[in-house]
Amino acid sequence: MADIRGKNADATVPDIATWGTGNVLETGEGTVKVDLDNKASLSQIAIVTRDSSQSLSDDTDVFINFDNTLKDTSGFHNSGSNNSRLTLPADGVYSVSASVEFTENSTGERRVAFRVNGETDLYGFLIVNATSGNNTRLTISAVLDLEEGDYVEVLVRQDSGEVLNIISNPDRNTPRFAVHSIDTA
Numbered sequence: 001m002a003d004i005r006g007k008n009a010d011a012t013v014p015d016i017a018t019w020g021t022g023n024v025l026e027t028g029e030g031t032v033k034v035d036l037d038n039k040a041s042l043s044q045i046a047i048v049t050r051d052s053s054q055s056l057s058d059d060t061d062v063f064i065n066f067d068n069t070l071k072d073t074s075g076f077h078n079s080g081s082n083n084s085r086l087t088l089p090a091d092g093v094y095s096v097s098a099s100v101e102f103t104e105n106s107t108g109e110r111r112v113a114f115r116v117n118g119e120t121d122l123y124g125f126l127i128v129n130a131t132s133g134n135n136t137r138l139t140i141s142a143v144l145d146l147e148e149g150d151y152v153e154v155l156v157r158q159d160s161g162e163v164l165n166i167i168s169n170p171d172r173n174t175p176r177f178a179v180h181s182i183d184t185a
Helices: none
Strands: 024-026 031-033 045-049 054-056 068-072 085-087 092-102 109-116 122-129 136-146 151-158 164-166 176-184
Touching: 054 151, 092 109, 092 122, 092 151, 092 164, 109 136, 122 136
Parallel strands: none
Antiparallel strands: 024 031, 045 068, 045 176, 054 164, 085 151, 092 136, 092 176, 109 122, 109 151
């Protein structure tokens, strides 16, 4: 037996464990049932990006359309339909994050937030003044308690007085949208 707590420990684990039938780990000291077919019991993650710039009209809420799936363990994203959304496969607590980069323009504010199920409530909301001489980069995150079938989108807005773009910049991982399960049912 291998000691897991050091000298004078009274808890031990076997040196060797084997897989039995039905996804059962047999340890010699007992068995542990592991449901490998239940995706909710495993860590779930999705990371999506956009391969080209997206135009944003002045003073208008716009959802970013993500057309490139970097990782998707549980069917969160559909790049062909509703590609602004990451849809949750199970009830649980999820960490969501997004980064966006607006083209340079020194007028007005830049905003980014998460919207759940198209409702009016916003999460992770961030507003900054535009920067002069540089693109404006924003990153947000939130921890959300969500249900199976809920979806999250990244909402952006700018009020420069003209059309601006969200820049696709792989070197700076923007735009990028990710969700990771923290605790699922």
